[in-house]
Amino acid sequence: MKLSRRHFLKSATAVGAVASMPLALPVGAKSAKSAESTIVNYKSFFNKALANDPRLIGFSDVNHDFSLKSMVIEGKLPEQLQGSLLRNGPAKLERGDIRYRHLFEGDGMIQQFRFIDGKVLHRGRFVQTQKYREEQKAQRFLYSGPDTKIDDSLSVVNNDTVNTANTNIIPVGDELWALWEAGSPTRIDKQTLGYKELVELGAGSRYGDKLKGLPFSAHPKIDSNGDIFNFGLHSSGHIAVYHLKANGLMKNVALINANYRGGMMHDFLITERHVLLVLPSLTQAPMTSGYFEKIQFDKNLPMRVLVLDKNTLSEIKSYELPPGFVFHFGNAWLEKNGTICFDASLYQDADVLHKLSKIMTGQEHQESRAKLVFVSLKTNGQVEINNADITSEFPRILPHLTGHKNQHLYHLSAKENALWSDSVSRVDVTTGKQESYNYGSDYLVEEHVPIAIKGGEKGAFVMGTALHVPSKRTCLNVFEADNLAAGPIARAWLPYHLPLGFHGNFVAS
Ligand SMILES: [Fe+2]
Numbered sequence: 001m002k003l004s005r006r007h008f009l010k011s012a013t014a015v016g017a018v019a020s021m022p023l024a025l026p027v028g029a030k031s032a033k034s035a036e037s038t039i040v041n042y043k044s045f046f047n048k049a050l051a052n053d054p055r056l057i058g059f060s061d062v063n064h065d066f067s068l069k070s071m072v073i074e075g076k077l078p079e080q081l082q083g084s085l086l087r088n089g090p091a092k093l094e095r096g097d098i099r100y101r102h103l104f105e106g107d108g109m110i111q112q113f114r115f116i117d118g119k120v121l122h123r124g125r126f127v128q129t130q131k132y133r134e135e136q137k138a139q140r141f142l143y144s145g146p147d148t149k150i151d152d153s154l155s156v157v158n159n160d161t162v163n164t165a166n167t168n169i170i171p172v173g174d175e176l177w178a179l180w181e182a183g184s185p186t187r188i189d190k191q192t193l194g195y196k197e198l199v200e201l202g203a204g205s206r207y208g209d210k211l212k213g214l215p216f217s218a219h220p221k222i223d224s225n226g227d228i229f230n231f232g233l234h235s236s237g238h239i240a241v242y243h244l245k246a247n248g249l250m251k252n253v254a255l256i257n258a259n260y261r262g263g264m265m266h267d268f269l270i271t272e273r274h275v276l277l278v279l280p281s282l283t284q285a286p287m288t289s290g291y292f293e294k295i296q297f298d299k300n301l302p303m304r305v306l307v308l309d310k311n312t313l314s315e316i317k318s319y320e321l322p323p324g325f326v327f328h329f330g331n332a333w334l335e336k337n338g339t340i341c342f343d344a345s346l347y348q349d350a351d352v353l354h355k356l357s358k359i360m361t362g363q364e365h366q367e368s369r370a371k372l373v374f375v376s377l378k379t380n381g382q383v384e385i386n387n388a389d390i391t392s393e394f395p396r397i398l399p400h401l402t403g404h405k406n407q408h409l410y411h412l413s414a415k416e417n418a419l420w421s422d423s424v425s426r427v428d429v430t431t432g433k434q435e436s437y438n439y440g441s442d443y444l445v446e447e448h449v450p451i452a453i454k455g456g457e458k459g460a461f462v463m464g465t466a467l468h469v470p471s472k473r474t475c476l477n478v479f480e481a482d483n484l485a486a487g488p489i490a491r492a493w494l495p496y497h498l499p500l501g502f503h504g505n506f507v508a509s
Helices: 012-019 035-039 042-052 054-059 130-138 351-360 481-486
Strands: 066-070 072-075 083-092 107-116 119-126 168-172 175-179 186-188 195-198 228-233 238-244 250-257 274-279 282-284 295-297 303-309 315-321 332-334 340-347 371-377 383-391 393-396 408-413 423-428 434-438 443-451 461-468 473-480 490-493 503-508
Touching: 042 054, 054 351, 083 119, 083 168, 083 175, 083 443, 107 130, 107 175, 228 274, 238 274, 250 303, 274 332, 274 340, 315 383, 340 393, 383 423, 393 443, 408 443, 423 443, 423 461, 423 481, 434 481, 443 503, 461 481, 473 481
Parallel strands: 168 503
Antiparallel strands: 066 119, 072 490, 083 107, 083 503, 107 119, 168 175, 175 186, 186 195, 228 238, 238 250, 274 303, 282 295, 303 315, 332 340, 340 371, 371 383, 393 408, 408 423, 423 434, 443 461, 461 473, 473 490
């Protein structure tokens, strides 16, 4: 069934009007005293669970930056790799007796793995946001998080008051942007990894300060010409869609009145001509206190796909998919016959969101896995979904193919490990053939990033981190993309472990 056309608000005036609406914040304003923070000690629950399951060290608190360390190399690093793998993820999870209830609440930390002169140098720095600096000084949490209520918490003026900049990091011009999804990007110094300031999305453009503080997701897409596309889900049910120049200057913004009440939309897609907004089958339970806790799967709600024209950012058509939930997509492209194709790591429900809370609070949790699916949106309105029947998360493609047909999709799978991923795989999207390297159940495997050296797939590498549980160390692994199953050609070890993170990118130098 087709949805009716949406009303589009595209003028700067209209954008400003919505941007200045009072936000129904995902975090509470000044909170009353909460039973949760005073009675339930999640820190002790987590520590008890950790004593029984050493894999949980990936979710342990970090209380310091990691100073520059030369990693111990096994194998031989390819000389062509010059630059840094930069990653981001939540790392400050506890202060005093308080432990955050959801992994997404933790303050972000940037990990840098710099390839230079046959060595890999690592350092890790907390993103020194306003919130982080204030709480570091006070040596306690001062603000309630989306799910964790803090006694006598300070007022949250807007989402950026509690912006943890904890999900992704991308290069923009000569800078780095650390990304959250409910507020502004955070400008990071490329040399020092130091915090600079929040990015004002409209600054220097015709939008001026009208976009200040609008949500900007952690999964922007970089087009072939370097332009940046992104979206932000607003609590009003509108979706802001952004088109920026490669240097971060805003070119065009649209506000789509999607009337979406699911509270979470994490990723999106572009083709040569389109922006695709996929709205998962989520709803929010009114009687529940935590923001993430409140998000529920609605098994009767189809997923909606809104197809926008990439040049005008106006909606041109929409599709309905069966009920489902997706954190991440790999890529989309347009076939010659007009069919739009994309892949998704598709969950049958939203249990994975709540599993991340159970892990944080030391509770028992069920396995919750996404399966790789390929979706075709046909010009006659029909939808075809092919399930590859492979567990899949953190899908990535070679960056230059974004929006164009990719032959291969790189992603993580889980063969033995029910807590996190344990394998990295490459799937041929035409034949479905999969090649995998299984790290084994002793490893918690994080996102792996394909890197094109000569602008093509030939000679490409795949790079990613993994936490070796028995020795409590993190390693960085480099594979030849064409020979993934043979295992890493080089592995660089730290003498300690890093917290499990989310996303990152290789920035060549
Ligand atoms: Fe993500």
